[in-house]
Amino acid sequence: MASAQSAPSLFWRLIDGLEALLRRLVPPKRRGVTGWLFLAPALLLVGILAVGLGYIIEYSFHELDIATYRLKDAYSLGNYQTLIERPVYRNVLWRSLLGAALVTAITLFFAFPYAYAMTRTRSAAMRKFLLIALFLPFFIGQVVRAYGWLIILGKQGVINAMLAGLGLGTLDLIYNYGAVIFGLIQYMLPFAVLLLLPALAAIPEDVEMASEGLGANWVSTFRHVVLPMAKPGLIGAGIVVFTLTLTDFAMPEILGGGTTDFVASAIYDSFFQISNAGLGAALSVALVLIGSAFVALFFSIAGSTTLDIGGEKK
Amino acid sequence: MVDVRQISRRFGDTLAVDDATLSVRRGDFLTILGPSGCGKTTLLRMIAGFLEPSGGHILIDGKPMDDVPAHRRSIGMVFQKLALFPHMTAAQNVAYPLKMRRFERGEIAARVDRFLKLVRLDGLGSRRPHELSGGQQQRVAIARALSFSPDLLLLDEPLSALDKKLREEMQLEFRRIQQELGVTTINVTHDQREALVMSDQIVVMDAGRIEQDAAPEDVYQNPSTGFVARFLGMTSVFSGIVVSQTDAGPTIRVGDREMHGRAGCAFKPDDTVECALRAEQIRILEAGDDGCDTQVVATVEQRIFEGDRVVYQVRVPALADATLYAFDHDPLQHRRHGVNSTITIGWNAADLFAFPVEPAT
Numbered sequence: 001m002a003s004a005q006s007a008p009s010l011f012w013r014l015i016d017g018l019e020a021l022l023r024r025l026v027p028p029k030r031r032g033v034t035g036w037l038f039l040a041p042a043l044l045l046v047g048i049l050a051v052g053l054g055y056i057i058e059y060s061f062h063e064l065d066i067a068t069y070r071l072k073d074a075y076s077l078g079n080y081q082t083l084i085e086r087p088v089y090r091n092v093l094w095r096s097l098l099g100a101a102l103v104t105a106i107t108l109f110f111a112f113p114y115a116y117a118m119t120r121t122r123s124a125a126m127r128k129f130l131l132i133a134l135f136l137p138f139f140i141g142q143v144v145r146a147y148g149w150l151i152i153l154g155k156q157g158v159i160n161a162m163l164a165g166l167g168l169g170t171l172d173l174i175y176n177y178g179a180v181i182f183g184l185i186q187y188m189l190p191f192a193v194l195l196l197l198p199a200l201a202a203i204p205e206d207v208e209m210a211s212e213g214l215g216a217n218w219v220s221t222f223r224h225v226v227l228p229m230a231k232p233g234l235i236g237a238g239i240v241v242f243t244l245t246l247t248d249f250a251m252p253e254i255l256g257g258g259t260t261d262f263v264a265s266a267i268y269d270s271f272f273q274i275s276n277a278g279l280g281a282a283l284s285v286a287l288v289l290i291g292s293a294f295v296a297l298f299f300s301i302a303g304s305t306t307l308d309i310g311g312e313k314k
Numbered sequence: 315m316v317d318v319r320q321i322s323r324r325f326g327d328t329l330a331v332d333d334a335t336l337s338v339r340r341g342d343f344l345t346i347l348g349p350s351g352c353g354k355t356t357l358l359r360m361i362a363g364f365l366e367p368s369g370g371h372i373l374i375d376g377k378p379m380d381d382v383p384a385h386r387r388s389i390g391m392v393f394q395k396l397a398l399f400p401h402m403t404a405a406q407n408v409a410y411p412l413k414m415r416r417f418e419r420g421e422i423a424a425r426v427d428r429f430l431k432l433v434r435l436d437g438l439g440s441r442r443p444h445e446l447s448g449g450q451q452q453r454v455a456i457a458r459a460l461s462f463s464p465d466l467l468l469l470d471e472p473l474s475a476l477d478k479k480l481r482e483e484m485q486l487e488f489r490r491i492q493q494e495l496g497v498t499t500i501n502v503t504h505d506q507r508e509a510l511v512m513s514d515q516i517v518v519m520d521a522g523r524i525e526q527d528a529a530p531e532d533v534y535q536n537p538s539t540g541f542v543a544r545f546l547g548m549t550s551v552f553s554g555i556v557v558s559q560t561d562a563g564p565t566i567r568v569g570d571r572e573m574h575g576r577a578g579c580a581f582k583p584d585d586t587v588e589c590a591l592r593a594e595q596i597r598i599l600e601a602g603d604d605g606c607d608t609q610v611v612a613t614v615e616q617r618i619f620e621g622d623r624v625v626y627q628v629r630v631p632a633l634a635d636a637t638l639y640a641f642d643h644d645p646l647q648h649r650r651h652g653v654n655s656t657i658t659i660g661w662n663a664a665d666l667f668a669f670p671v672e673p674a675t
Contacts, residue, residue: 204395204397206393206394206395206397207397207398207399209364209384209393209397210391210393210397210398210399211399211410211414212364212383212384212385213362213363213364213384213385213387213389213390213391214385214390214410214411214414214458214459214462215385215386215411215414215415215462216385216410216414217383217385220414224399224410225399228401229399229400229401
């Protein structure tokens with residue numbers, strides 16, 4: 001028997017040798033440790049992030065000393081009080097939250113049919129086209145894209161030039177809330193589609209056919225079968241789009257032109273324009289808390305089942 | 315009750331279903347039997363309304379279904395992969411068609427109860443599909459397909475994924491439920507045993523065409539084409555040349571032997587034919603036993619013990635070295651014809667079927 005088999009190749013003998021070496025270096029009893037070792041880089045990154053957050057929280061309890069332009073040594077809740085008392089911060093926060101909610105809702109509304117079409121189309125060419133159209137925007141940075149919109153929508157932009165050419169006068173298409181929301185939706189759409197794709201691909205076509213055969217028209221099938229089965233994907237995509245929008249900086253800055261700041265702009269201004277690190281830190285902490293609260297809310301609405309997306313269904 | 319008239323379906327260049335015509339009587343159980351890719355599932359999906367025929371018409375209760383979408387047809391379907399709704403409990407699955415068809419609340423509850431009981435799942439209504447076994451999921455699927463009392467039940471190979479024992483159990487279970495409710499049923503399968511066990515009527519399909527449409531006994535005993543003869547049962551096929559043809563049947567020369575056979579059509583002398591013999595119709599003869607019309611000497615090539623029977627694969631020099639299969643149904647006799655031993659086998663003229671040679675594909 002053994003003689004009939006050809007001798008193992010050098011490669012496999014090398015692998016065997018390495019395995020034997022590994023067995024001697026790491027006794028089987030301590031095997032569990034190696035798994036954790038692979039997690040170390042990730043844990044390190046999260047750790048650094050946590051330390052940074054710690055510093056931010058610490059800063060947020062020190063008020064700015066106008067006389068020296070340094071943070072006072074004394075701990076106080078003054079910065080938070082400022083956030084609550086000054087209407088400008090309440091407005092910024094409200095604007096960010098409303099924007100995030102709007103962008104999330106509209107993006108999901110548009111992403112769903114796109115992702116659905118991608119999973120259901122029978123034509124390979126069509127699927128390829130949809131995939132390329134989806135990934136192309138990823139190659140173009142957010143800032144470049146925002147400037148692209150400025151060129152199209154600006155006072156002397158393509159659309160206004162066309163309108164003027166037709167004698168219809170010009171429109172204010174940028175530097176307002178609508179432009180920011182529009183730009184954000186355009187930016188978030190590929191993320192949402194990408195996150196919805198696996199959820200929709202996991203719905204067998206048979207199930208939809210079964211629903212139809214059992215007497216449901218497509219509206220009922222969508223409401224009672226497709227939507228509930230796509231829920232994990234919708235929640236996942238919703239959370240990502242919501243948090244990305246809530247913390248976005250470039251779109252409100254460029255397409256809003258300083259008129260419609262989101263929280264991130266306010267944080268930037270606090271740190272670098274008015275040099276009030278304490279206030280900026282307080283804004284940051286508030287943003288993290290509010291964002292986390294909303295994510296928690298999403299999950300509680302979705303129910304615990306959403307969390308075992310990848311896990312074995314019991 | 316269901317009339318399929320000259321229906322065809324084209325996918326690109328291939329004709330998946332080619333001019334198929336069949337009809338089912340009310341309350342009957344019809345099985346469309348054929349190898350995978352023969353177009354049987356396509357045909358079923360056209361009856362269900364999930365696919366548009368390229369040509370022909372489907373009538374249910376005399377009404378043409380041409381413009382009736384699937385959700386307006388009164389058809390219950392059990393899918394190959396069951397297609398249960400995973401986010402609903404068994405009871406909610408069964409209630410789904412009732413809700414979609416706007417049954418009254420009380421009626422829904424009563425029917426869910428009744429149909430879960432019918433499929434012997436009482437008490438398991440609150441479980442989700444993934445908390446049920448394969449057989450139980452089958453039962454949910456069939457209860458869901460029947461709860462709204464459809465005119466027609468379609469089965470798309472729902473049993474093919476089960477292991478043999480459970481499959482045979484569910485075959486009898488499906489048949490029991492079908493007869494209890496008297497619902498007209500069209501079943502699709504590639505499993506000849508399933509077709510023979512469950513059906514009132516069998517339609518055999520190959521390459522998009524209907525080969526035979528008859529009762530199970532007829533399909534088995536009087537196959538109308540060589541394909542049907544080969545597809546059902548364990549059949550030996552060898553070719554011969556017609557010597558003469560009488561009303562009783564053709565006389566065929568195979569190798570150096572001439573023998574009588576049976577045929578569905580009349581041949582002319584010198585026609586080349588395919589001869590088909592079922593393994594159970596070949597007898598292994600003991601010395602002095604000559605109850606058969608035709609007897610030949612054969613060499614055992616292989617002996618396969620299957621528990622309740624022994625299958626012999628033999629080579630017959632007199633029939634131009636044709637390979638035949640024969641059963642010994644009585645292994646308890648401890649006849650042990652070893653490989654390379656010589657045995658005498660025989661059969662009756664009525665059991666030898668002759669078919670025109672099919673054009674090579």
